[in-house]
Amino acid sequence: xxxxxxxxxxxLVSSFGLLLILRACAGAGASVIxxxxxxTLGDNFPYRERGRAISTVIAFNTMASVVGIPIAGIxxxxxxxxxxxxxxxxxxxGAAMLLFFQLRPAQVHVSESRVFELYxxxxxxxxxxxAIISSLLGGLYWFTWATYLVVFFQxxxxxxxxxxxxxxxxxxxxxxxxxxxxxxVGDRYGHRPVVASAIVVSGVLLLVQTNVPxxxxxxxxxxxxxxxxxxxxxxxxxxxLTEQVPEARGTLLALSGATGSLSIVGGAAIGGLLxxxxxxxxxxxxxxxxxxxxxLIVLRFVREEPIDLEMAxx
Amino acid sequence: MTARERRLLLAILGFLTFSSVYTNIVIxxxxxxxxxxxGVTTGxxxxxxxxxxxxxxxxxxxxxxxxxxxxxxxxxx
Numbered sequence: 001x002x003x004x005x006x007x008x009x010x011x012l013v014s015s016f017g018l019l020l021i022l023r024a025c026a027g028a029g030a031s032v033i034x035x036x037x038x039x040t041l042g043d044n045f046p047y048r049e050r051g052r053a054i055s056t057v058i059a060f061n062t063m064a065s066v067v068g069i070p071i072a073g074i075x076x077x078x079x080x081x082x083x084x085x086x087x088x089x090x091x092x093x094g095a096a097m098l099l100f101f102q103l104r105p106a107q108v109h110v111s112e113s114r115v116f117e118l119y120x121x122x123x124x125x126x127x128x129x130x131a132i133i134s135s136l137l138g139g140l141y142w143f144t145w146a147t148y149l150v151v152f153f154q155x156x157x158x159x160x161x162x163x164x165x166x167x168x169x170x171x172x173x174x175x176x177x178x179x180x181x182x183x184x185v186g187d188r189y190g191h192r193p194v195v196a197s198a199i200v201v202s203g204v205l206l207l208v209q210t211n212v213p214x215x216x217x218x219x220x221x222x223x224x225x226x227x228x229x230x231x232x233x234x235x236x237x238x239x240x241l242t243e244q245v246p247e248a249r250g251t252l253l254a255l256s257g258a259t260g261s262l263s264i265v266g267g268a269a270i271g272g273l274l275x276x277x278x279x280x281x282x283x284x285x286x287x288x289x290x291x292x293x294x295x296l297i298v299l300r301f302v303r304e305e306p307i308d309l310e311m312a313x314x
Numbered sequence: 315m316t317a318r319e320r321r322l323l324l325a326i327l328g329f330l331t332f333s334s335v336y337t338n339i340v341i342x343x344x345x346x347x348x349x350x351x352x353g354v355t356t357g358x359x360x361x362x363x364x365x366x367x368x369x370x371x372x373x374x375x376x377x378x379x380x381x382x383x384x385x386x387x388x389x390x391x
Contacts, residue, residue, distance in 0.1 A: 007337050016352035023365040026337060031370030033334045037327050044315055044323060053324055060328030064335035072336075073343030081344035081351070088333070088340045095333040102326050147363045150343045151356055165343040261370025264338070268364035272357030 001100075002029025004092030011085035026089075027261075035257045039250055040103075058179050058235065065172025073150060073165020118248040128244040128252060130301030135237060135256055137294035138199055139263025141287045142230060144271040145206060146171065149223075152280055157216050167216065170224040178231025186236035195240055196298040198233035202226045203291030210284030240304060338366055 006026035013019045037057060045053045072084040122128050149171055153164035178198075186194045205226035209219055245252050274282045315323070341348075341363045349359035 003334065003337055007340075016348075016354060016358075019348075019352075019362060020365045023341075023362050024368050027366035028369035028373055030334050030337060030366065031373040033330060037331055040323070040327060044320065053320075056324050057328050057331055061331035061335040064332045065339055068336040068339050069343055072340045076344045076347055081347040084340055084344055088337050092333040092337050095330045098326055099330055102322065143363075143367075146339070147342055147360055148345070148356075151345050154346060161343055161346065168343070258371050258373075261367040261373075264367025265364045265371065268360045268367070272355075272360035272364075274357075275360070276355045276357035 001093060001096035002026070003033070004029075004089050004094075004096055006089075007092055008086055008089030011082040011089060031257070031261055034260075035250075035254050038253050042250070054238070055180065055183060055235070059176065062172055062176040062179055062231070066169055066176055067172070069150065069172060070162075070166045070169045073168070074162040077160055077162035077165075115251070118251040121248045122245050122252055122255065125245050126301060127303040130297050131237075131241055131244050132252075132255055132259055134195070134294045134297040134302065135241065136259040136263055137290045137297070138195075138233065138237065139260050140267050140270070141199060141203065141290040141294065143264045143267025144274075144283060144287055144290070145267075147268045148271050148275060148280075148283065151275070152210070153219075155280065156213075156219070167220050168223075170220045171227045174224040174227025174229075175231035175234065178228035178233075179235045181228075182232025183235040183239065185232060186239060190304055191236040191240040191243075192298060192302060192304040194236040195233055195302075196295045198229050198236070199291045200295045202230040202233070203288040205229070206291075207284045207288045210280045210287075240302065243304060244302075338363070341366070 003026045006022050006029065010019055010022040010026065013022060038054075041050060041053050041057065068088075072088070075087065076084040150161070150164045150168045153159050153167050154161065157164075157167075159167065182194060182198070205222055208214075209222045209226065214222065241252060241256055242249055270286065271283055274286055341360075345356060345359045345362075348354075348362060349356050352359070
């Protein structure tokens with residue numbers, strides 16, 4: 001509800017500073033959604049059904065990129081960015097009301113000392129810390145690019161907002177395909193190799209896309225592939241994270257959520273700075289560096305121990 | 315929880331995450347319009363996306379403190 005109301009209010013502002021504040025308020029509401037969704041799935045779906053449940057939720061939210069970016073772009077071009085923002089705000093308010101009437105909140109009490117113990121458990125685990133840092137770099141890679149994807153199509157090919165947004169749906173489509181395939185590939189060959197290799201492959205493709213002048217069709221195809229490859233990483237990286245410290249899984253996912261938010265902030269800010277100072281070629285190089293570092297950390301420090309599989313009931 | 319209730323739960327959670335992601339990515343296609351309307355650079359307009367993520371750095375970690383679900387007791391599920 002907070003997310004929806006402040007998004008709606010953001011569509012009415014007349015100053016940039018106020019828009020920043022209202023978006024931060026909307027983000028405060030949004031930040032609690034994913035940790036709680038993960039916890040709700042964990043609480044209501046047994047281990048053997050949880051993977052499919054998580055995939056279903058991922059499918060829903062990647063569809064937001066597939067249909068959301070083109071719709072928002074076309075609506076903004078036909079009317080104004082205010083209308084796009086207002087529509088999304090209303091959608092979020094609708095989701096909040098549905099949740100309010102359909103789900104009852106559960107109360108779980110955990111002592112403060114227990115909470116600190118869980119954090120200590122994670123901080124003592126080198127592999128878990130490496131997995132979180134790698135996720136941060138992976139998020140930085142992704143959000144630096146994803147935030148300015150539509151601007152890239154506008155800038156490179158002189159497209160209007162609506163047209164650029166339509167071409168940009170290759171991102172959502174790619175992530176959707178990749179996330180559905182990635183989990184299965186990870187189950188078969190191990191999640192660590194997929195996490196480490198996918199981001200480098202995606203980074204190289206992004207480097208080509210931002211540094212080599214290519215026709216629109218080829219650029220879009222390249223964008224689809226690089227998004228599919230990184231989409232495969234999203235699913236496998238979540239699985240790898242949940243395997244790190246099973247006794248503190250929720251806390252680890254919460255830390256991961258916090259680093260995800262950090263990567264949104266860092267990605268959008270760094271990407272904007274690079275764009276203003278140098279252009280998309282520099283953005284591509286930065287993303288490649290983040291991707292390489294993320295991959296190296298996974299290969300060097302992250303362990304893959306499928307503890308859950310051993311503990312799952314037969 | 316019955317299979318029907320689980321399907322309903324998944325649909326609700328899916329819709330919720332859909333709207334959450336949509337609220338985030340809606341800025342991407344309108345960055346140039348924002349920059350033009352408020353007289354800022356494209357990179358500065360991108361800070362609207364950054365602002366959305368900022369509270370989550372603190373809040374996402376703390377929300378688990380309030381819940382604690384999925385830790386230890388559910389690790390074996």
